[in-house]
Amino acid sequence: MADSRKLTVNGREIEFTDERNLLEVIRQAGIDLPTFCYHSELSIYGACRLCLVEVTQNGRTMVMAACSTAPAPGMVIQTETKELREMRKISVELLLANHNTECPTCVRSSSRALQNIARRLGVAEVRYKKLQPEEMEPLDLSSPSLQRDPNKCIKCGDCVRVCSEIQGVGAIYFTNRGSNAKITTAFDAPIAGTECVNCGQCAAVCPTGALTAKQDSPRVWEALYDKSKTVVVQVAPAVRVALGEHFGAQPGENVAGKLVTALKLMGFKYVYDTSFTADMTIFEEATEFLGRVSNGGTLPLFTSCCPAWVRYMELYYPDMLANLSSCRSPQAMFGAVAKKVLPEQLGVKREDLVVVSIMPCTAKKYEAQLDKFKVDGQPEVDIVITTDEVGRMINSLGIHLSELAPSAFDMPMGFATGAGVIFGASGGVMEAALRYAAEKLENKTLENVDFVAVRGMSARKEATVHLGGMDIKVAVVHGLAQAKELLEDIRAGRANYHFVEVMACPGGCISGAGQPIGATNAIRKKRQQGLYTADKAHQVQKSQDNYLVTRCYEEHLGGHPGSHEAHELLHTHYQNRGQIFEAKVPVMRGTADKRLPVTVTVCDDGDCAGAKLVDQIAAHIKAMNLADRVDLDAAVASRKPAGLCVSVGDHVVEGGEPAAAIEEIKKAIDSGVASL
Amino acid sequence: MEESIDKSQALAAQFAAVEAILAKNNHDPSRMIPILQEIQDVQKYLSKDVINYVASALKVPASRVYGVATFYAHFSLSPKGRHILRICDGTACHVKKSHATLEMLSKKLGLTDDKRTTDDLMFTVELVSCLGTCGLAPVVVIDDEVHGQSTPATVEAIIDDIIAKENAAKAEQGK
Numbered sequence: 001m002a003d004s005r006k007l008t009v010n011g012r013e014i015e016f017t018d019e020r021n022l023l024e025v026i027r028q029a030g031i032d033l034p035t036f037c038y039h040s041e042l043s044i045y046g047a048c049r050l051c052l053v054e055v056t057q058n059g060r061t062m063v064m065a066a067c068s069t070a071p072a073p074g075m076v077i078q079t080e081t082k083e084l085r086e087m088r089k090i091s092v093e094l095l096l097a098n099h100n101t102e103c104p105t106c107v108r109s110s111s112r113a114l115q116n117i118a119r120r121l122g123v124a125e126v127r128y129k130k131l132q133p134e135e136m137e138p139l140d141l142s143s144p145s146l147q148r149d150p151n152k153c154i155k156c157g158d159c160v161r162v163c164s165e166i167q168g169v170g171a172i173y174f175t176n177r178g179s180n181a182k183i184t185t186a187f188d189a190p191i192a193g194t195e196c197v198n199c200g201q202c203a204a205v206c207p208t209g210a211l212t213a214k215q216d217s218p219r220v221w222e223a224l225y226d227k228s229k230t231v232v233v234q235v236a237p238a239v240r241v242a243l244g245e246h247f248g249a250q251p252g253e254n255v256a257g258k259l260v261t262a263l264k265l266m267g268f269k270y271v272y273d274t275s276f277t278a279d280m281t282i283f284e285e286a287t288e289f290l291g292r293v294s295n296g297g298t299l300p301l302f303t304s305c306c307p308a309w310v311r312y313m314e315l316y317y318p319d320m321l322a323n324l325s326s327c328r329s330p331q332a333m334f335g336a337v338a339k340k341v342l343p344e345q346l347g348v349k350r351e352d353l354v355v356v357s358i359m360p361c362t363a364k365k366y367e368a369q370l371d372k373f374k375v376d377g378q379p380e381v382d383i384v385i386t387t388d389e390v391g392r393m394i395n396s397l398g399i400h401l402s403e404l405a406p407s408a409f410d411m412p413m414g415f416a417t418g419a420g421v422i423f424g425a426s427g428g429v430m431e432a433a434l435r436y437a438a439e440k441l442e443n444k445t446l447e448n449v450d451f452v453a454v455r456g457m458s459a460r461k462e463a464t465v466h467l468g469g470m471d472i473k474v475a476v477v478h479g480l481a482q483a484k485e486l487l488e489d490i491r492a493g494r495a496n497y498h499f500v501e502v503m504a505c506p507g508g509c510i511s512g513a514g515q516p517i518g519a520t521n522a523i524r525k526k527r528q529q530g531l532y533t534a535d536k537a538h539q540v541q542k543s544q545d546n547y548l549v550t551r552c553y554e555e556h557l558g559g560h561p562g563s564h565e566a567h568e569l570l571h572t573h574y575q576n577r578g579q580i581f582e583a584k585v586p587v588m589r590g591t592a593d594k595r596l597p598v599t600v601t602v603c604d605d606g607d608c609a610g611a612k613l614v615d616q617i618a619a620h621i622k623a624m625n626l627a628d629r630v631d632l633d634a635a636v637a638s639r640k641p642a643g644l645c646v647s648v649g650d651h652v653v654e655g656g657e658p659a660a661a662i663e664e665i666k667k668a669i670d671s672g673v674a675s676l
Numbered sequence: 677m678e679e680s681i682d683k684s685q686a687l688a689a690q691f692a693a694v695e696a697i698l699a700k701n702n703h704d705p706s707r708m709i710p711i712l713q714e715i716q717d718v719q720k721y722l723s724k725d726v727i728n729y730v731a732s733a734l735k736v737p738a739s740r741v742y743g744v745a746t747f748y749a750h751f752s753l754s755p756k757g758r759h760i761l762r763i764c765d766g767t768a769c770h771v772k773k774s775h776a777t778l779e780m781l782s783k784k785l786g787l788t789d790d791k792r793t794t795d796d797l798m799f800t801v802e803l804v805s806c807l808g809t810c811g812l813a814p815v816v817v818i819d820d821e822v823h824g825q826s827t828p829a830t831v832e833a834i835i836d837d838i839i840a841k842e843n844a845a846k847a848e849q850g851k
Contacts, residue, residue, distance in 0.1 A: 170737030175746045186731070186738035187724055195737070581732040583691060583725035636691045636725070638698075638733035 007075040020044075022066035022077065023051050031079055034088070034117045036095075036207045037156040038067045041506065041521070042165055045157050049091045050117065054078040063087070085121070092118050097128035099208060100136065100151035106209040107392075108517070113207035114154065137182075142190030144369050145198035145214055145362040146513075153183055153210035159202035166506060168481035169312070171196040183210075195315050195580060197480065199308035199504040200362030200513025213362045213514055217389040223354045223382070224267040230346060231354040233263055234334045234413075236274040238360040238424030238509035239387045241530030245516040246391035247401040251523040252530030254537075257406020262394045264407060268356070270346075273409045275416030277333040278423040278432070280552070281305065282543035284570050285327045285429075286436040287561040289499055293470070298322045300475075300490065300497040303429050305329045307367035308504035310574065312480050317487055318576035318654070319643070326571040330423065331357050331364050332373050335380030336569040338413070341556055357384045360424065360512035363504065371650065372572055386514025412548040418449075418535030419543040425528040426478040426508035427454035427461055430501040434465060434474070435542045441468030449541045455532070457507055457521055460486060462497075476501045478508055576645060576652045582635035587614060588621065592629045594676040598669060599633045601645040609644050609658045610634070613665070617646070620666050629673050648672050691729055693718060698733050705734040708744055712751060721752040757793050757800035759838055761818050761831075766806030768813035777816060778803060780828035781835075798842060799835070 006015050009029050016025045021044065026033055036048035046068035053066045056076040063084065066077075078084070096118060103109045131151060140148035157174065160183060164170040171194045175182050185194045203211040223231050240256035249255060260271045289301050304310055304325040313324055328336065335355055343350045357364060367373065368381040385393075394401055408414065419435050422428035431451045438446045453463035454476045461476040475497045477483050483502045489495035505512045507524035510531065519527075535541060543549070558565035579599050600617060602610035614634050621630050644661055645654040648668035653661050697714045701707040711730060716722055722745050731738035745751040761781065765774050781787065781801050785794050793800040809815050812824025816831050818838075823830065 164737065164740075170739055173737065173739035173743040175739070175743045177747045184739075186727065186742040194739075581728065581738070583729040585725070636729060638691075638695070638729050 005073060007071060007073060007077065009077045010079055016071050019071055022053065022055070022064070022069045022071050022075075025071045026053070026066055026077070026079060033066055033079060034120060035067065036113060036117070036154065037158055039158060039162070039205055042158065042161045042205075044068050045161065048095075048154075048156055050088055052084055052087055054081055054084060089121050089123055092121055092123050093126050093128060095154045096123065096126045097130055099154055100131050100149070106152075107212050107215055108206075108209035140190055141214075142192035143196065143198065143214065143366070144192070145365045146191065146196075146200055146203055147212055147214050148184075148191060149210050149212075150182060150184070151210075152208045154208055155181055155183060156207060157183070158205040158207065159183065159211055162201045162205050164481075166201060166479045166481055167197065167199060167312075167504065168484040169195055169197055172202065193580075197308040197311045197315070197504065198363040198366040199480070201505060202513075203362065204505075204511070204513045204515075204517060204519065213386050213388065214365055215389065216365065216383050216385050217393050219383050220356055220385055220393070223356070229352055229354045230269050230348045231267065231356060232270040232272060232338065232342065233268045233356040233358060234272045234274045234277075234331070234338070234381075235259060235263075235358045235409075236331065236360055236364075236424065236509065237278065237421045237428075237531060238512060238515065238527070239358050239390070240534070241424070241510060241527045242360065242515045243387050243391055244401065246388075246395070249402065250526065252526035252528075252533075254530055254534050255401060256534075257408070258401050258404040259390075260407040260409055261404040262397070262399065262401060263390075265397060265399065265404075266393065270410040271407075272334070272338075272413040273416045273420075274330050274334055274357070275420030275423065276413045276546070276549065277330040277337065278305075278420035278429075279417055279543035279546040279549045280333055280337070280570065281327055281330050281423075281429075282419060282432045282436050283549060283553070283561040284333075284566060285325050286433045286440070286543075288325055288327065289433065290437060290440055291562070293472075293498065300500045301325055303501045304572075305423065305429055306363070306503050306509075307361075308363035309480065309483065309502045311363070311366070311577070312483065312504070314574055314577040315580060316484070316578070318578045318645075320487065320491075321574045321576065324574060326573065328373075328570055328572045329364070329367060330420075331359065331381060331384075332367060332572070333570050334413070335368070335373065337552065337556070339375065339380045340569060341552070351378070354382045355380065357381050358387065358390050359384055360387050360509045360515045361505075362386065362513040364514075386512075388514055388516060391516065412552065415546065415548045416538070417543050417546050418538040418541040420546070421534045421538065422531050424509040425455070425531045426503050426506075427456070427476045427501065428508065428531065429503075430454045430474055430476050430499065432543055433499065433501075434467075434472075436544050437472070438465070438467050439542070439544060441470070443468075446542065454501070455528070457525060457528075472499065473497045474499045474501075478503045479506050480504050575650065576647070576654055579635045579645065579647055582637050585634045585636060586631070587634050588618060588627060588630060588632040590628045590630050595629055595631045596649055596669065596672045596676060597631050597633070597647070598649075598665075599635050599647045601637050601643070602634045603637060610646075613644070613646060613658055613662060616662050617665060617669070620662075621669065624670065626669065626673050629676060630669065690719070691726075694726055694729055695733070698730065703733055705736050708734060708736070708741065709748075712741070712745060716751060720756045721754060723755075724753075727753075755793060755797060757797050758842075759799050759819050759835075761799060761801045761816060761835070762804045762807070763801065764805075764807045764809075764813070764815040764817070765803045766810065766813075768806075768810035769815055772814040774814040774816075777814065777826060777828050777831050780832060784832065784835075798839070 006013050014029045019025045034050045037045045044067050046065045051066040052063050055062055055064045137150040172183055175184050185191050223229050240254050241252050244253045244255040263271045302324045304327050338355050365384040368379055368384045373380050419432035431454050434451050435449050454461050459482050463474050465472045477486050510527035511519040511524045600610050600614050621627055646665050649672045651668045653664050701711050727741050728738050731741045763774055763778050807815055814826055816823045816826045
């Protein structure tokens with residue numbers, strides 16, 4: 001009889017403690033059972049049937065899925081028998097039959113779990129009828145961030161669970177049944193029109209190429225080969241501690257210098273560091289924070305660096321948008337500053353300057369194409385590619401990253417402090433802001449710059465920092481489901497903070513969906529550590545000591561943070577997108593080709609400010625003879641109180657008195673139709 | 677246009693009915709299926725807007741409500757006719773040529789495998805699995821009334837009768 005906390009795996013006695021399931025015990029014993037649908041941070045699904053093991057307990061022997069079986073003392077487990085091997089092979093064959101196998105041209109072919117497992121299990125042929133061309137479904141290319149290929153989906157459900165459990169969104173779900181089952185959006189709609197926040201964590205866990213980041217690297221090659229263009233690039237902090245994994249380096253190894261060399265070899269004229277505008281973000285955001293604290297402004301202040309989080313707020317908490325910092329993300333700040341400053345500095349025309357971003361993130365692709373970040377229809381950041389994409393671009397050059405001699409980023413926008421670099425880890429923005437706020441409030445040099453309470457992988461990190469006679473309460477969360485919990489706590493008065501940092505991806509940008517696939521918590525911690533090591537290696541650790549940012553303010557941004565010029569270039573506004581969840585009732589339909597969408601939120605009893613506005617707006621449209629060019633919808637809100645909310649194109653009028661609102665709405669309709 | 681506003685208010689009122697069903701079920705997400713059933717009983721099908729409305733009222737993603745609604749054959753996402761014909765295609769009915777009745781109806785009403793409801797929303801024809809009355813095979817259920825040992829001719833007579841009654845009612849209204 002085995003000890004009370006022991007079981008036997010393949011004849012070897014293994015101790016276990018609080019492991020959730022047999023799979024964890026077996027993997028700790030050094031046996032890497034294959035899985036598709038198992039992720040330790042997600043709920044257990046037990047669908048892929050690859051982790052099958054033979055379990056003998058109380059004299060009975062059964063084949064069980066290790067992921068969904070709790071370990072019990074005395075269990076005798078076999079992981080390799082003839083039967084198990086056959087069963088796993090059949091499972092993989094069935095998956096392959098259902099999967100549009102186009103490995104040589106698939107963007108996920110370097111990391112594809114399905115391919116690797118098939119090879120590992122020795123699947124030499126697929127005996128089942130393959131997916132036929134006429135059964136293929138169209139790809140969903142609607143999103144600027146992600147692309148969906150339903151023909152490669154093996155229905156493991158990893159994406160469904162990460163979207164709802166980690167991000168609290170649930171834009172995709174299992175639909176239909178049996179052989180018609182499909183993972184898709186509500187009504188099988190293009191994902192761009194849904195509540196998808198573009199974080200891409202679905203693609204990060206997808207074991208096939210069914211969900212992938214939108215590929216923009218061909219556009220970068222095109223720009224690089226165009227002799228009339230000057231192409232510059234910014235590199236986000238988190239990229240440097242993960243890109244090396246593509247080339248056999250350890251997670252967390254900082255390859256920034258080698259990446260700069262590789263980018264120059266590709267033909268980028270100048271290579272800059274997004275950490276520079278991360279420092280600039282601290283100038284603006286910490287100034288905004290201190291201003292709100294001293295002027296009794298809206299608190300807590302939420303960070304706004306993460307475009308997935310910003311979209312989440314616009315969709316789910318439009319009533320709290322005033323809490324969101326008006327600062328642009330470092331990527332957007334870089335785009336604005338680069339397009340303003342570089343044409344003169346480099347002697348190129350603005351339209352010939354191409355700004356490329358290398359980001360760990362898919363949501364940044366979405367952010368860059370937003371109208372509010374365009375000038376005269378031209379985006380300030382022209383093309384966004386991911387860490388993964390740049391890794392493949394380097395591969396295609398036939399050079400090996402590890403063999404390159406490092407180079408330095410170009411000045412001035414390549415100069416960053418350690419505070420700018422740690423932006424890539426959850427807690428980094430908060431720590432950088434605290435380093436800034438501490439000196440401003442205490443009026444003396446901050447010696448110990450480490451605020452370790454906000455670092456690491458804990459779900460919610462809280463700290464109270466005593467600064468300038470005040471107790472500043474801060475919180476840091478990562479994963480939008482965590483953010484939702486925190487927002488609900490704030491709403492209900494259960495929690496109270498001055499300043500909150502939110503990043504959509506677990507661990508922060510270091511495990512964004514643009515990073516090399518397969519991040520586990522161990523890998524996330526190593527990447528985070530890589531950034532904190534880089535922080536120490538920088539000559540300066542505090543954003544406020546970035547003298548080139550200060551010089552940029554003096555020369556181009558009105559001299560100081562919060563100036564008029566800084567507001568123009570470095571800040572933004574947000575949009576209530578909550579109407580996406582409301583049921584639309586058409587009131588008027590125009591017939592012209594281009595029509596202005598106008599949506600008025602109403603209550604279901606029809607007796608509300610919105611319902612009266614519908615009549616007034618319809619009368620105005622009729623009086624102005626615009627009926628052909630407007631689509632008027634009533635959006636029936638089930639969320640109470642609905643409040644006054646009217647969207648005219650991208651312009652949203654909300655709150656306040658209907659009498660005042662109607663004038664603004666009329667104006668917006670007139671100018672909206674005029675600019676169609 | 678006044679007409680369209682009236683129409684939209686009527687549509688908005690339909691959500692008040694949905695809201696009443698939700699309230700009766702305490703807006704409890706675990707009662708999603710009974711809620712959808714009740715709504716379908718009243719409105720004959722689940723429209724996109726109703727699904728969106730239910731989702732945000734229950735604070736669950738619309739994709740999940742859509743997933744549930746598409747999982748069960750009981751739920752329909754397209755409008756259904758005023759008269760519903762269910763042709764049993766269980767083993768017993770199948771071997772007793774239930775398909776002959778289906779073919780007759782498809783031809784007569786202009787329906788196909790993908791189009792199950794007539795354009796005038798008078799009839800919906802569904803093929804269902806065993807209804808549990810194999811002794812009466814082949815069985816057709818018309819508006820919840822079971823018709824055993826049916827033939828294409830008997831079923832055609834019944835629907836002709838329905839059409840005649842509807843036309844008469846329409847003529848009456850016209851007066």
